[in-house]
Amino acid sequence: TSSSSSGINAEYGGALHITSVDHSSRHIAIGSDSGVVNLYQKDDIYKSSSKPLRAIMNLTTEIDNTVFNSSGELLAISSKDLKHSLRLFNTNSLQCVPNWPTSNTPLAHVTSLHFSPNSGYIGVGNTKGKALLYRLTHFHSF
Secondary structure, eight states: OEEOGGGOOEEOTTOSSEEEEEEOSSEEEEEETTSOEEEEEGGGTTSTTBOOSEEEOSOOSOOOEEEEOTTSSEEEEEOSSSTTOEEEEETTTTEEOTTSSOTTOOOOSEEEEEEOTTSSEEEEEETTSOEEEEEOTTSSOO
């Protein structure tokens, strides 16, 4: 299917209904009810037949959050429908970060996400009413 609202023409491969959107200086991420997150080059989104740079299919339930860090290097995606449904996606390598979160990371059902200003931390809220704070050691400043 495709959409042309606001002059944007994009093919949403695998996306039935848009549930979450965020943008960085270079990219636009569109999450869907099918669990697919399509990543587009920002400059390409207005072309007549824009196709995703990458379809991120690491989650299988409705995407509730798509959040870029301040540099646009990382995209955090999550779904509250299943426990531990959070992934970090590196927009430079176009791959999910393989070593976090692990099966031992106590995320529960993720409801909200946010990066600190310099990406040294990611905050995660969950349905247990907890706010979890994780250090991202790749980033030296907080």
